[in-house]
Amino acid sequence: MIEPQPVTVTVNGARVRRFVEPRVSLADFLRRDLGLTGTHLGCEVGACGACIVNLDGQPVHACLMLAVQADGMRIDTIEGLSDSGELAELQAAFHARNALQCGFCTPGILVVARDFIRDCRASGRRPTRAVIRDALSGNYCRCTGYEAIVDAIESVAGAAPMREDAA
Amino acid sequence: MKARAFDYRRVASVAEALDAYAACEGEARFLAGGQSLLPALNLRLDAPDLLIDIGRIESLRGIVLEGDRLRIGALTRHAETLTSPLIAEHAPLLTQAAAYMAHPAIRNLGTMGGSLALSDPASELPACMRALGAELEITGRDGTRTIAADDFFLDLFENVIEPGEMLTAVRVPLPVPGTRMRFDEIARRRGDYALVGLAAHLVLTGPTVESARLAFCSVGPTPMRAPAAEAALAGRSLDAAAIAEAKAALADDLAPDEDEGFSAAARMHLARVLLGRVLSALTGQEYGEMAA
Numbered sequence: 001m002i003e004p005q006p007v008t009v010t011v012n013g014a015r016v017r018r019f020v021e022p023r024v025s026l027a028d029f030l031r032r033d034l035g036l037t038g039t040h041l042g043c044e045v046g047a048c049g050a051c052i053v054n055l056d057g058q059p060v061h062a063c064l065m066l067a068v069q070a071d072g073m074r075i076d077t078i079e080g081l082s083d084s085g086e087l088a089e090l091q092a093a094f095h096a097r098n099a100l101q102c103g104f105c106t107p108g109i110l111v112v113a114r115d116f117i118r119d120c121r122a123s124g125r126r127p128t129r130a131v132i133r134d135a136l137s138g139n140y141c142r143c144t145g146y147e148a149i150v151d152a153i154e155s156v157a158g159a160a161p162m163r164e165d166a167a
Numbered sequence: 168m169k170a171r172a173f174d175y176r177r178v179a180s181v182a183e184a185l186d187a188y189a190a191c192e193g194e195a196r197f198l199a200g201g202q203s204l205l206p207a208l209n210l211r212l213d214a215p216d217l218l219i220d221i222g223r224i225e226s227l228r229g230i231v232l233e234g235d236r237l238r239i240g241a242l243t244r245h246a247e248t249l250t251s252p253l254i255a256e257h258a259p260l261l262t263q264a265a266a267y268m269a270h271p272a273i274r275n276l277g278t279m280g281g282s283l284a285l286s287d288p289a290s291e292l293p294a295c296m297r298a299l300g301a302e303l304e305i306t307g308r309d310g311t312r313t314i315a316a317d318d319f320f321l322d323l324f325e326n327v328i329e330p331g332e333m334l335t336a337v338r339v340p341l342p343v344p345g346t347r348m349r350f351d352e353i354a355r356r357r358g359d360y361a362l363v364g365l366a367a368h369l370v371l372t373g374p375t376v377e378s379a380r381l382a383f384c385s386v387g388p389t390p391m392r393a394p395a396a397e398a399a400l401a402g403r404s405l406d407a408a409a410i411a412e413a414k415a416a417l418a419d420d421l422a423p424d425e426d427e428g429f430s431a432a433a434r435m436h437l438a439r440v441l442l443g444r445v446l447s448a449l450t451g452q453e454y455g456e457m458a459a
Contacts, residue, residue: 025170045209046205059271060275061272064201066205066218138272
């Protein structure tokens with residue numbers, strides 16, 4: 001008999017404690033146990049990027065991590081990053097340029113784009129479109145053909161500094 | 168798909184991990200970054216009874232100079248390999264290769280030891296280890312042994328690690344003056360598995376190639392050395408004629424398989440193109456300078 005194990009994580013700033021079966025992925029834990037369904041689950045093998053969340057501030061695939069592995073760590077999902085306003089500039093750019101259609105890939109792309117833009121600004125470089133496409137190479141979008149997504153990220157990357165992560 | 172049920176135990180030391188493995192009555196797996204293991208579990212290609220999470224063992228971390236070697240702990244993340252100043256200074260081949268390894272979110276969790284222990288011949292790190300002449304440190308309950316990268320890889324996803332042993336570190340020799348190294352690969356898309364990849368490590372005295380170590384990925388069941396091409400370079404000036412001979416000699420080194428969508432001949436052609444590209448780039452480096 002495999003027993004559920006205790007997991008304590010900080011999700012979007014709130015401390016959460018649950019008992020979880022070892023085989024449950026972080027993505028399923030967020031969606032089913034915590035009701036945070038903004039983290040989307042596509043391929044479950046780390047190819048599509050729809051489930052990407054921040055783990056201790058770094059983007060990771062929530063389908064390629066067990067909830068029990070994340071014990072003691074900080075997770076920020078699309079819900080938390082949206083509510084805090086950290087993504088507002090990117091979200092406005094995606095809206096203005098129609099950089100989403102069905103929206104399934106959007107949460108993962110926003111998490112990756114935020115990390116990418118933060119890196120660009122830290123290093124003082126303004127990315128080319130090729131570099132932006134490279135940064136998105138782990139995110140599938142089946143609707144837009146990526147052009148509008150690259151446009152949106154390019155417009156933010158070329159603008160004034162984004163609000164920095166508080167943590 | 169979802170993984171089959173398994174038990175999970177997080178351990179704090181290598182000794183504890185090895186004991187847990189020995190005590191497991193079914194199949195156990197060490198879980199490091201999980202970026203290959205979890206896909207395999209989710210696809211039910213693998214269904215162990217127990218995962219032993221070694222991801223927080225402190226002694227498996229760290230990149231340090233040890234005499235004439237750079238020791239890289241097994242839990243070094245690919246993102247650290249990409250940005251480590253020590254690796255950039257002493258083993259820039261790995262810095263270059265890390266940029267080709269999957270995508271940033273995978274690199275944030277995937278580990279050096281995990282990639283080498285998996286021994287996927289399409290991966291960059293196994294080829295780099297052979298090109299660098301690295302040693303791999305394997306620890307079991309009876310102690311630690313060290314094995315040369317050239318002797319480590321046995322076959323497709325097979326290596327010399329015995330059940331109950333763990334890859335704990337790699338040691339990369341520090342470059343001697345005249346060393347040049349370069350990694351490059353050809354893939355359909357950035358982050359995809361390479362159609363062919365090449366890790367090249369040359370030592371030159373003046374214009375003359377003293378030694379060449381060439382290791383290819385994705386052209387055989389293991390990372391493949393290219394002894395005929397290496398011999399074609401040894402003792403020669405690194406010029407267009409020598410490069411052409413090395414490219415021709417590759418026919419004696421590699422015999423890639425057909426696969427869906429790609430013929431053996433096409434893959435062989437790409438291997439030659441890549442060898443020419445990498446060696447030409449190395450020609451351009453100043454003597455004594457390493458690729459940045």
